[in-house]
Amino acid sequence: MTPEGAPAPGTATRRDGRVTINDIAALTGVAASTVSRALSRPDRVNRVTRERIQAAARDLNYVPNTQARALSSGRTDTVALLVSDATNPFYFGLIRGAQQQLRAAGLALLLVDTEDSPELENDLLGKVRRSVDGVILAASRLPEKTLTAVAAELPVITINRNVPGVRSVVIDSPDGIMQAVEHLVSLGHRQIAYVAGPPFSWANEARWRALRSAMARHGLTGIRVGPFGASRRSGSAAADALLNTGATACVTFNDLLAIGILHRLAERGIDVPTEISVVGCDDIFGADFCSPPLTTLTAPIEQAGRMAVSMLLEQLDDLGEKTSRRTQLLPTHLTVRRSSGPAPRR
Amino acid sequence: MTPEGAPAPGTATRRDGRVTINDIAALTGVAASTVSRALSRPDRVNRVTRERIQAAARDLNYVPNTQARALSSGRTDTVALLVSDATNPFYFGLIRGAQQQLRAAGLALLLVDTEDSPELENDLLGKVRRSVDGVILAASRLPEKTLTAVAAELPVITINRNVPGVRSVVIDSPDGIMQAVEHLVSLGHRQIAYVAGPPFSWANEARWRALRSAMARHGLTGIRVGPFGASRRSGSAAADALLNTGATACVTFNDLLAIGILHRLAERGIDVPTEISVVGCDDIFGADFCSPPLTTLTAPIEQAGRMAVSMLLEQLDDLGEKTSRRTQLLPTHLTVRRSSGPAPRR
């Protein structure tokens, strides 16, 4: 099964796909168990038999049956990635990073979309848990105790969700938000609003707290509007609410929302950044070419995906608790583009 | 395992996760096979026993072991989706559509990224084939004979790749390209270039042919530049090559490339659309808010994903050959935004 039809040296595809270790055993005159060993723990078998077996496997175009392997060994070589909305560009990067790292380790990716519902998330998690070696929960909406319980029974890594006892990768947007506030304050803004995302989002609260405290440091008070859905569509309502606060600048829960806001502001004839500055979060695909290009907190999204997988694999191998750090904080930085500028003179 | 910790009415989570049909059988006093039946084909079992069994299953928090089920039944309830680049926004829609439809049918999605390599695609396909009930190949780079061979042994649906004997969903961009050419010609353009995508892409050739023939219909000759990678990065080289042809308008292989071109043109101080018009393909996320917003061929991407799954499921159920249409053509339409305008006077 190579592209040009040269499956094994000198042999045409033979009984392709239904070859079992028994066939190999028969062909090589050894027991099936020996074949199994030769294939999964080559060091536990005599060199010459091992090579005979491996050659036969190649000849017969043997592909191990993962279900059977899983059934007896308990390992599925598959990892589930749960995202709350497969449509959100933020997750694309995550998916990609995870996929990369998994492939490198020879594992498969089961993608699950929880549609932003804690109930569905929990349901689906229950369904897949037995089919995977571990789970990566991106921006989980699950209550803390559920999360802890799940993590006790199954290797789990969360992304952007920090719960005691659960290893996690968190993108340090709060730190970035400090930078964003400094940036805006230095541009003369005094009325800065946080445009909040979905209610169950842990990251959302973390970001709001960061904004508030950064503001407080300057003796200012953060304004909060929302909650809004983490989508472009929600941007219209958000923009209107935002204008109503009298803020001269805002930091939004994520870029999707920011892009939606930009759109609505243009629609209402309000210029960005001369009349109002907008700062997003994440730096997703599109943030650099929307109009005006968005000032945002650049998050190492793919890296987060890769990191989550690495941590999970580490946990799978180590078995014990001697695993490294419980939570990995990934730094963000402010990327200034054209949606932020000096505060308007009043 | 419900979000708030109320797993079964009145019962705390019990032996969670390792409950088998035997436990249920023991509890209800029936044979394991009866439990199996009650759970998978409820109509084949007496109503009262069935209900007892179902209640017990719920009480014990039973979750079927998919590997075991797969091993004995041959069905994995999983479908693989192979994409050539999980990073390409075009696939996001596909993934999403597929995921939706699969969930509705209770199947899981195994996502595979082939990194644009035919060899890797073939390899990975070999690995997953036994773990899934069927496969959806998005923009496959596999040679025709390989594809035919694979499809003979496993339910396969291709997307944007038409090969005899393989059922497929194809987005009718060629038809859209006709519309695009009409649009451009009516704006006075006479020199229109096609900015070609990756060499192994079937869709790429189809689009080029469509452009050439649409041009011919007006007694004009299509210009071709490329090939280029289907990415924004490739847009720079593409823009430069494009300008060199003297064309006043272009249609690009996809939006990613078009957005890259737009960027490069701006960089070189060339105004779109007064100096040159750009038309993309697909209408991906971002096409409507880049600058200027992109005139493009709107493709029903999510629908394509859903359709592919439907066709696959149909094939899985019907088993026989009485399945419907071999290839589903999905219409596209031209969405005119601001990147196309009247040809410049010479």
Add this chain to the structure above:
DNA sequence: ATGAAAGCGCTAACAT
């Protein structure tokens, strides 16, 4: 170092 045998959890004939 290798073989024999048991079994992972489930489904699917075949009986009853």
Add this chain to the structure above:
DNA sequence: ATGTTAGCGCTTTCAT
């Protein structure tokens, strides 16, 4: 309608 009996393909003791 339900129970009995074999496996599915593999890994894993336990012998040898």
